[in-house]
Amino acid sequence: MVTLESLMVPSLAIGIGMAFHPEDPLGVNAAFHWAWLAPIIVALRYGPLAGLGAAAVLLLAWVALHQDQMDQFPQIFFLGGLITVMLVGEFSSLWRARTRRAESVQYYLDQRLEHLIRQYYLLRLSHDRLEQELIGRPMSMRDALKTLRGLSGGEDGAQILLRLLAQYCQISSAAVHPVNDDKLEITATATIGSPVAVDIKDPLLAQAMETRTLCHVVQATVRQEATRYLVAAPLLDIGGEIYAMLLIDELPFFALQDENLQTINLLLGYYTDGLSTQALAAPLLEQVPICPPEFAFELQRLWRMHQSTKVPSIVVALEFTQDAAERDLPQQFLRLKRMMDESWVIAGSKRQVIAILMPLGDASTAEGFIGRLEEWIQRKQHTSLAQAGIYPHPLPLADSDGPLPMLQKLLQLAHA
CATH class of the missing domain: 1.20.58 (Methane Monooxygenase Hydroxylase; Chain G, domain 1)
Known part of the structure; x- marks a missing residue:
């Protein structure tokens, strides 16, 4: 062209x-x-x-x-x-x-915002369920999240997910079918109850595949189309691609309401986010098992983003002496990090290090954050960071040879 x-x-x-x-x-x-x-x-x-x-x-x-x-x-x-x-x-x-760099940054921010929105609504829903229906439910939302967090992909993970949905959302009959290149596979990865045979041309299934959102039978009824399913819910990864479809064909009448459908959607979102986290963070966690998965996942994703678009990110390592750690300064400093930042507390024999990962940040971002900490310690204790036993170390992601060397450098700071 x-x-x-x-x-x-x-x-x-x-x-x-x-x-x-x-x-x-x-x-x-x-x-x-x-x-x-x-x-x-x-x-x-x-x-x-x-x-x-x-x-x-x-x-x-x-x-x-x-x-x-x-x-x-x-x-x-x-x-x-x-x-x-x-x-x-x-x-x-x-x-x-x-323009390409700005589009890449915007795409990352949209992904991050979607992830935060899912977490926010899931936490709010969890709080309401724990307060109102803890006794009547076979398990609490906290237990459900704990179960989902440990799941992996494949047939075993999908089967456990279905059993969890059946217990928590009262699903009687459903199946999870893999999707490859936007084409539904007839053979189910996991089933519960006695699901009906798959109809690839079903209007509710087609609507869910097209819109990439949870669709239920009421929507098909409004459009005057016959469907054999009650709910069709896609399992999306963070990039928005469908890799599996949940088809529910039997559900109690009173369970087909907005709150229960929202619960299904959010549990599926949390499950798929967990799979993405495990896939990206697994190589790092094998080498540094004490690193939090969320920190490893975000570090790996930001490194890949830097490799493709040269968008910078930075890690600020706050080194606390033993005296500063005993005065509970690390926990107080954790409250000052930004909403999008990820943190990792590393306890050494003689010092403690807090690693704060700042997405889309550079040296000026780190300087601004360290300046804010300096003002806070001056206002609260009338001293400087160095006098309080706190030593910041800005570590740009661009200066490292990859996520693993960055994690090893953080461990060296804590155990030197």
Whole structure:
């Protein structure tokens, strides 16, 4: 496409010139060199290399039209045009790179926000359930989350998930079917009860696959379409791709209400988030098992993001002396971290280290955070960080050789 436009656009400009000014189609002697607009447009769209290719078409056209006048080659005409095309192409490349980086940052923030929203609603729902229905339920939401957190992918994990949904959401008959390339597999990964045979053309299933959201029978009834399922809920990873589908065909009448459907949706979301966390954090946790999975997961994801887009992130390691740790300063400092930050408390023999991972942060972000801690300690205890036995160490992710060397460096700070 780039090559085609680099050839067609200047050729079109030459054709227009030949139609209106056959004696000077490139406008070499004109008051304004209109022919150079074609390479400039190509350079704006695709960068300097494509612009140079389009300029080469103009050069070849002049040579072809003036084979017997090579001694009259318009050097200034082509030199000025090439300089203009290079400048325009350079600015185009710069802003396209900035645009890609901004889109990558926005995509990461959207993922992070979705993850935080799921956690927020899940915690709120857990609190309400524990207060109102702890006695009437076979298990509490806290137990459900604990069970989900330890699950892994595959048939065993899906079967345990189904049993958990049956106990907590009163599901009588359901099945989990894998999805590959947006195509539902007929063979179920896990079942409970006696689920009906799969109908790939079922309208409720098609709606759930298309919208990537939980759909229930009332929605199909409103659209006057017959369905054999009561609920179709996709299992989405953090990237929004469907890798399995929960199909429920038997559920008590009073259980088909918004609160129970929201519970199903949130438990599925927590389960899929846990699978993504385990997959990304597993290599790090094998080497450093004491590291929290959430910290390892976020560190791995930010490192991959830095590798692809060069977006920076930074870890601030706060080293506490034994005296500072005994005065409970680490726990007080943990309350000052930002909402999006992940933390890891590392206890050594003579010191304690708090590693705070700051997504999308650089040296100035770390300096601002350390300055805030300095103001807090000055206001509360009328002393400085160093005098209180606290030593900050900014560790940019870009300066490390990967997530594992970063974790090892944090452990060395705690156990040096």
